[in-house]
Amino acid sequence: xxxxxxxxxxxxxxxxxxxxxxxxxxxxxxxxxxxxxxxxxxxxxxxxxxxxxxxxxxxxxxxxxxxxxxxxxxxxxxxxxxxxxxxxxxxxxxxxxxxxxxxxxxxxxxxxxxxxxxxxxxxxxxxxxxxxxxxxxxxxxxxxxxxxxxxxxxxxxxxxxxxxxxxxxxxxxxxxxxxxxxxxxxxxxxxxxxxxxxxxxxxxxxxxxxxxxxxxxxxxxxxxxxxxxxxxxxxxxxxxxxxxxxxxxxxxxxxxxxxxxxxxxxxxxxxxxxxxxxxxxxxxxxxxxxxx
Amino acid sequence: xxxxxxxxxxxxxxxxxxxxxxxxxxxxxxxxxxxxxxxxxxxxxxxxxxxxxxxxxxxxxxxxxxxxxxxxxxxxxxxxxxxxxxxxxxxxxxxxxxxxxxxxxxxxxxxxxxxxxxxxxxxxxxxxxxxxxxxxxxxxxxxxxxxxxxxxxxxxxxxxxxxxxxxxxxxxxxxxxxxxxxxxxxxxxxxxxxxxxxxxxxxxxxxxxxxxxxxxxxxxxxxxxxxxxxxxxxxxxxxxxxxxxxxxxxxxxxxxxxxxxxxxxxxxxxxxxxxxxxxxxxxxxxxxxxxxxxxxxxxxxxxxxxxxxxxxxxxxxxxxxxxxxxxxxxxxxxxxxxxxxxxxxxxxxxxxxxxxxxxxxxxxxxxxxxxxxxxxxxxxxxx
Numbered sequence: 001x002x003x004x005x006x007x008x009x010x011x012x013x014x015x016x017x018x019x020x021x022x023x024x025x026x027x028x029x030x031x032x033x034x035x036x037x038x039x040x041x042x043x044x045x046x047x048x049x050x051x052x053x054x055x056x057x058x059x060x061x062x063x064x065x066x067x068x069x070x071x072x073x074x075x076x077x078x079x080x081x082x083x084x085x086x087x088x089x090x091x092x093x094x095x096x097x098x099x100x101x102x103x104x105x106x107x108x109x110x111x112x113x114x115x116x117x118x119x120x121x122x123x124x125x126x127x128x129x130x131x132x133x134x135x136x137x138x139x140x141x142x143x144x145x146x147x148x149x150x151x152x153x154x155x156x157x158x159x160x161x162x163x164x165x166x167x168x169x170x171x172x173x174x175x176x177x178x179x180x181x182x183x184x185x186x187x188x189x190x191x192x193x194x195x196x197x198x199x200x201x202x203x204x205x206x207x208x209x210x211x212x213x214x215x216x217x218x219x220x221x222x223x224x225x226x227x228x229x230x231x232x233x234x235x236x237x238x239x240x241x242x243x244x245x246x247x248x249x250x251x252x253x254x255x256x257x258x259x260x261x262x263x264x265x266x267x268x269x270x271x272x273x274x275x276x277x278x279x280x281x282x283x284x285x286x287x288x289x290x291x292x
Numbered sequence: 293x294x295x296x297x298x299x300x301x302x303x304x305x306x307x308x309x310x311x312x313x314x315x316x317x318x319x320x321x322x323x324x325x326x327x328x329x330x331x332x333x334x335x336x337x338x339x340x341x342x343x344x345x346x347x348x349x350x351x352x353x354x355x356x357x358x359x360x361x362x363x364x365x366x367x368x369x370x371x372x373x374x375x376x377x378x379x380x381x382x383x384x385x386x387x388x389x390x391x392x393x394x395x396x397x398x399x400x401x402x403x404x405x406x407x408x409x410x411x412x413x414x415x416x417x418x419x420x421x422x423x424x425x426x427x428x429x430x431x432x433x434x435x436x437x438x439x440x441x442x443x444x445x446x447x448x449x450x451x452x453x454x455x456x457x458x459x460x461x462x463x464x465x466x467x468x469x470x471x472x473x474x475x476x477x478x479x480x481x482x483x484x485x486x487x488x489x490x491x492x493x494x495x496x497x498x499x500x501x502x503x504x505x506x507x508x509x510x511x512x513x514x515x516x517x518x519x520x521x522x523x524x525x526x527x528x529x530x531x532x533x534x535x536x537x538x539x540x541x542x543x544x545x546x547x548x549x550x551x552x553x554x555x556x557x558x559x560x561x562x563x564x565x566x567x568x569x570x571x572x573x574x575x576x577x578x579x580x581x582x583x584x585x586x587x588x589x590x591x592x593x594x595x596x597x598x599x600x601x602x603x604x605x606x607x608x609x610x611x612x613x614x615x616x617x618x619x620x621x622x623x624x625x626x627x628x629x630x631x632x633x634x635x636x637x638x639x640x641x642x643x644x645x646x647x648x649x650x651x652x653x654x655x656x657x658x659x660x661x662x663x664x665x666x667x668x669x670x671x672x673x674x675x
Contacts, residue, residue, distance in 0.1 A: 029306060067303055216315075217307045219341030219354035219364070226300045227355075 002049025003145070004107040005041045007074070008097055008128065009034040009056050011065030012118040030065035032209070033113035035072075039212035040143055041111055042073045048145060051075040053104060057085060057096055063231050070229050071221040078104075082235040084243035089251035090123035096246060097124065098131030099239045105202075109180075112206040114139050122206075129204035136204040137193060139184055141211060146179035146194075184208070296596075297359070304356075305363045311340065312371035320372040323502035324647050327494070329458055330375070330502065337379065338409020342368070345383050347391060347407035351399060354407075358537075358599040362544035366592075369548030373651035374502030376548055380541035381454045382406070385534040385659070386413025386463055390481065393522040393530050402461055402481065414459035415538075416450035416482075416508055417531060424664050426465070426531060427474035431510060433466035435517065444468070444480060444520070446488070446513040454658070457494055457504025460484040464510070465531060468524045477527030481519040488513030499650030536609050538659045539616040540602065543595045546616075546623035546655040550588045553623070553630035553648040557584060560634050560643070577633060584626045591619040610672040617665040620655035627652040 011028040030038075041052045054069040056062050057080040066077040080100050088096065101110060110132070112125030122138075129136035180195040180203055195203050236246065244250060270280045285291040297305075315333050323330050337343065345361045347353020361383065369376025387406045390398060405411045422428040431448020435441055446466055453459070462482045469476030482489055492507035522530055558581060561572035571577045594615040601608035630645040631638035638645045656662045 064299060064303065067299060068306070071303065071307070216311050216336070216340055218339070219304070219307075219345060219356060219360075220349075222300065222303055222307060223349070223354050223356055225303075 002051070003044055003109065004050055005045065005052045005109045005111065006101060006104055006107050007034070007037045007041050007052060007054050007069070007111045008101075008124070009038065009054050009065050009069055009113070010116050010124075011056060011058055011062035012116055014117075028061050028064040030068040031113055031116045031118070033115050033117060034065070034069075035113070036209055036211040036213065037111040037113050037207040038069050038072055038074060039215060040207050041109070043212075044109075044143065044145065050108075053078065053107075055097065055100055055104075056080065057088075057093055057100075059086075066231050067222075067225050068217070070225040070231075071217045072215070073221065077229065077231045078234055079231050080234045080239070082241075082246070084236055084241075084247045087248035087251070088246055089248075089253045090121050090127060091253060092246055092251050094124050094127030094131050096239065096241065097128045099241065100234060101128070101132055103239070107202045109202055110134070110204040112204070114206045114209060125204065125206040132202075132204070134202055134204050135195060136206075137182055137184065137195065138206045139186070139208050140182050140205045141185050141190075141208050142181075142183040143205060143207075144181045146181055180205075185210075297363075301359055301363055304360050305367060308364050308367040311337075312367050316368065316371035316375060320502075321641075321644065321647065323372065324374065325501075325641070327501045327504075329378075329504050333375070334378070334409070334412075337368075337375075342379055343382055343409030343412070344387065344403075344407025345379075347387055347403055351391075352404040352407040358540065358602045359596065362540055362595055362599045365541050365544040366548040366551070366595075369545040370552045372502060373545060373549050373648075374500045376545045377500055377503050378412070378455055380538070380545055381415060382413045384541040385415035385538040386455075386459075386461065388537050389415075389463060389479070389530050389534040390521065392533060393479075393526070397518070398481070398521070406461060411460035412455050412458045414453050414455045414462045414508075415534065416453050416456075416462050417465045418452050419449055420451055424661055426528060427477065429465055429467065429477065431464065431466045432470055433464070433468050433478065433480050433515070435468070441517070443514045443516055446480065446482070446510040446515055448510045450508045450510075452495060452505055452658070453508050454500075454503060454505050456506030456508055457491060462508065463521065463530075463534075465527050468520075472525075474528055475525050477531075478524045479521040479527050479530045480515055481521055482510070482513070482515055483519075486513055486515060497654070499647070499652070499654055501650075535659055536612055537602070539612040539665075540595060540598050540608075542655055542659045543591070543598070543612070543615040543619040546619035546652065547588065547592045547595055549648050549652045549655070550584075550591065550619070550623040550626040553627040553645055553652070554581075554584045554588050556643070556645050556648070557581060557626075557630040557633045560630075560637075560645075564635075571633070580629045580633060584629050587622040587626060591615070591622040594618050610669060613660075613665045613668040613672075616660065617662055617669065620652075621662060623648075623652035623655050 010031045012031045013027055014029045015027045045052055052074045053076040054066055054074045055078045056066050060081060063079055066079055070077050080096055085096060115122040126136050126138060182193040182195055184191050270277050272280060315336060319330055341354040344353030345356050345364055349355040365376050365380050368379055390402050406413050417426055419429050419431060421430060433444035433446045435444050448466060464480045464482045465477060466480055467476050468478040488511045490509040490511060492509055495505045497505055561577050561581060562570050564571045598608050598611040598615040601611055627648040631649050634643055634645050637643050640646060
């Protein structure tokens with residue numbers, strides 16, 4: 001019934017204290033850039049029905065971000081956790097996520113944040129879509145199911161309850177027919193896409209950080225997450241992966257140096273009347289890419 | 293510091309901190325200056341479950357434990373002590389006693405509307421002549437058995453009622469039997485709108501100015517006997533049980549104020565340059581920061597201990613009293629030092645430490661003064 005949506009999320013490290021363990025639940029949080037992807041998924045489900053599965057790859061403390069996601073309303077949470085995954089680059093991460101997502105097929109949508117607050121690559125979304133051989137649009141601002149197809153999706157759901165075989169066929173038909181109407185803002189324009197997915201397993205989008213952000217997590221949601229839900233842990237054996245295929249050893253890209261960037265501080269005086277100053281300041285900030 | 297907290301407790305702190313920073317902190321200064329109760333934020337808090345933190349889920353609450361409760365109160369108070377006070381009083385000395393001592397029909401009638409924040413609760417014990425000596429209250433609730441015996445006629449004056457201006461459900465401490473002293477005190481649930489229930493003027497307080505602390509006058513107010521909480525004569529027992537729990541909340545509130553003062557002190561000490569260096573480089577400032585941090589952490593640990601004991605179902609009265617004494621005195625000292633670090637600016641409303649200084653002071657007075665807490669602690673240690 002309804003939509004089957006997957007949102008891939010990451011628990012990021014928000015505060016590394018000197019001498020502390022790099023990752024523990026004391027310093028992790030749901031990547032703030034992933035929250036819009038969870039929120040947009042939930043709003044689609046609110047409108048069309050269905051369920052949301054959140055998937056993350058990370059160490060045990062990464063359950064933190066998943067619990068945050070189910071506190072907001074996700075139905076199911078999966079942590080891909082295996083010691084051999086440590087220090088995987090974005091390519092291997094996408095490969096592992098892709099393998100996990102194949103196990104979750106059929107689904108209608110895979111959503112990502114645009115990037116992470118701790119490593120900022122933005123690679124994982126598009127790479128995972130590539131692994132799954134499904135279309136991808138990055139940095140989207142709105143997402144809607146075309147109204148014409150909505151009814152068919154609901155009908156298919158009823159069939160699914162009656163007969164799984166028919167339902168499988170029905171779901172494939174639904175994928176052939178499903179249209180996503182997607183908008184993204186770029187360079188002062190709003191691009192509108194129609195995404196038709198033919199004989200493929202869903203579509204993938206990364207969601208702009210400008211989406212959502214007005215909802216707060218309720219105490220009811222947190223309580224429900226910890227009493228009614230649990231996080232499934234998938235290791236390499238479930239995904240059919242060997243240690244040689246994952247982690248640092250398998251990663252084609254490696255960080256070889258990590259030095260703090262030296263930033264030059266500059267002091268700029270802005271003259272004029274208060275109105276002119278405000279205008280000039282806004283312009284300077286816009287030129288520097290901080291506003292506008 | 294919070295090594296013993298669970299993942300759930302950390303998510304609660306993260307969540308409430310996020311809410312407080314985005315919704316409460318931006319208006320904290322303004323609501324203090326304007327003495328305004330911010331319904332627009334209170335309604336959001338209500339929808340998120342902040343008014344039924346420990347109430348059972350089946351009665352519309354969030355069903356959380358005491359440790360969760362104190363984390364929430366600390367984080368709200370860190371942004372605005374007035375709102376932390378509102379939530380603390382509502383949850384622990386209004387809703388909790390009804391839950392603990394109320395019957396099934398009282399649970400069904402009062403808890404869902406309190407837990408959802410549709411109605412705000414208050415605790416009306418203090419009177420002009422009865423503060424630390426609660427047994428000296430003069431308000432009366434007399435059942436006239438000659439007429440029908442169904443209603444109490446309540447008369448009296450209650451002062452310094454936290455949430456008083458907005459509360460719709462008030463626990464009134466009254467004498468149902470004026471002849472028998474402390475044993476004649478009972479608790480009656482009064483509902484705003486009842487004839488003879490009059491909300492008086494707002495107190496012009498030094499701190500907590502966003503909370504509508506008012507007097508409430510009961511004048512020939514007829515309240516049905518079904519609103520009696522527990523039994524007649526159980527008033528002091530109910531009051532003490534409520535205050536035991538309430539103390540943990542007020543202690544958490546004090547920790548929140550102290551933490552905010554500590555953070556502002558550190559921030560300013562790093563910014564302010566005197567003698568060509570940030571004042572944080574001066575040892576006298578460093579000593580203050582060290583003392584502030586140590587005292588805040590000690591207080592928080594004591595508050596957690598009291599809350600953990602309560603969650604474990606163990607006696608916590610002495611520990612709650614110690615936590616409240618320690619945390620409230622810490623809040624006053626730490627806020628005072630934060631003002632000192634700020635110098636003249638700390639005495640100005642331009643910086644938030646001035647508000648913390650005013651807000652901290654009352655935590656040593658309400659829900660049991662420091663002196664009464666020392667009495668409670670000494671009695672326990674000497675018994």
